[in-house]
Amino acid sequence: MDTTSDESDVPRITEGIFFTTPPKLPRGPHRLSREEVLTTHRERLMISFTELVAANGYSDAGVREIVERSSVSRSAFYDCFDSKESCAEAAYGRFISVLVDRMMSHLVHRSTQDVFRVLSTYFSALQSDLVVARAFQVEMDSAGSLTRVRRRTALRGVAELLHAELRRHAQDDPDLDPDLSIDALVGIVYAVRQLASDMLDTEVEPNLEAVVPRLAQWLDNSIHRSRPGGDTVH
Template structure:
């Protein structure tokens, strides 16, 4: 969790611009929503619990969000942002000189580390989304397809069958990481990297143009 999401503003007159105050309150509310759901699930998390954890008033909450579902949607967007930021930070460097298997290792490691580093938001992204409704699930599906496209690009998938194999790989990965997030096992997330990379390396051209050097 970021420092801005947990830091309380000073009491009394602080001279901070209104937009700074609003942004800090929003960060705290989103972090509180994620943490409360990690403990009690979406259904078991009332607005009152979020307000108490965030240290804001009910009026402040409803100035920012129309409802609990609206707050969840914003928390989901924050979870997706954190995950994608973590991936892009780790994979943003040029791939010159790396094999496709090495590129995949970097991409997969960044994905798993981003989830393990933000367990509350990871639960929002992977678990609680199913309790909210079809619109939220559709958004999750869209983001998963974005990750499929990244995997297909890294692995050099060109044919329809290779792209389908990449979809299958990401779907299996999603199922495995969701199970570990659901039981609070971030170390188990990181441990998936080795076996999955071994699977990719032994796949030949199933997923794409993989070249494995002896």
């Protein structure tokens, strides 16, 4: 990927979705605590890291580049993070936390439509900030084992929550398959994530939300029992 572009070519996050740029710290003496100052620095550093990764890839987002883009001093960077890798871990953790929280907020224990709302929420969250989505769904795959472990843990956690919901609904809906394995749901979660990642990687302006209706039928078929002969019960 070409890294010779100037700072104006680096895309900006969408404010208030996964990250929010804090106001500039006051010049001179102020009453902010050390932790408040560090919190401000951390947010700016994570945002700059994310934007640089989305634009140029993980390997080209070094501490120097992060510091320059964030307008946070190098010494302040090391007050916040031990290394680029710890900054990456914190930023990726924010992405996962916000994404999972938004998805799980649609599990209201009422119907199997909750599962489809989770799917829709996942794609709409990514669509709402394509810079963050590209950074963490595409470029972070090369960031190392800790990030891959966090991703696997998060995806399996989503699958386990969906599995619990399906078993709950199967008590009232005889057409649902209560024996659908957790591994099957892990496979579904991975497939959905990979589809989103491929669209983010290959399309300049992907319409992620348009995929949801096409996936809904496949997901619906996956969670219902099959009749003898292969037809799905609805």
